[in-house]
Amino acid sequence: MGSYVIEAADGGDAFIATSAALTGFSEEELRATGMSEEYRAVVREQAGADRYELFIEEEQFPDRAEGRRQPGESRTRLADAVIHLWYTGSWPGLDGGAPFTVSARAYAAGLVWRAFGGEPPGVGPSGFGSWAEAPGDVDAGAGAAR
Numbered sequence: 001m002g003s004y005v006i007e008a009a010d011g012g013d014a015f016i017a018t019s020a021a022l023t024g025f026s027e028e029e030l031r032a033t034g035m036s037e038e039y040r041a042v043v044r045e046q047a048g049a050d051r052y053e054l055f056i057e058e059e060q061f062p063d064r065a066e067g068r069r070q071p072g073e074s075r076t077r078l079a080d081a082v083i084h085l086w087y088t089g090s091w092p093g094l095d096g097g098a099p100f101t102v103s104a105r106a107y108a109a110g111l112v113w114r115a116f117g118g119e120p121p122g123v124g125p126s127g128f129g130s131w132a133e134a135p136g137d138v139d140a141g142a143g144a145a146r
Helices: 013-023 027-032 036-047 049-060 072-088 104-109 111-115
Strands: none
Touching: 013 027, 013 036, 013 049, 013 072, 036 049, 036 072, 049 072, 072 111
């Protein structure tokens, strides 16, 4: 998959705030992954600019989005896709689109590894047999910075 260019007008703050609400990780934790701009671009491209903007507006400013709302199922599917993206580093496909891994870096930055205090296989310096050891500090998972 190619590199994603950011064109969203929100500067990323609204996307980060929405993502924090959806994932259970703080805005700071999400920014620390280094993936927020790329993920925002993926969501915007895959969902379409209008659907992306409306999704962010609905999540951040529900009163402002009144009358322009997406059907509940469509909003839920997009929210699920955003959660999937943050936790796995892959886009699950939407509306018949093909799923894909954003990048090797996205796979390694997946929140799933932090959530259980582990490291992604084949990425960390843990080496052979590391799966037999107890994971590191599990308190470093979702919500630890709160």
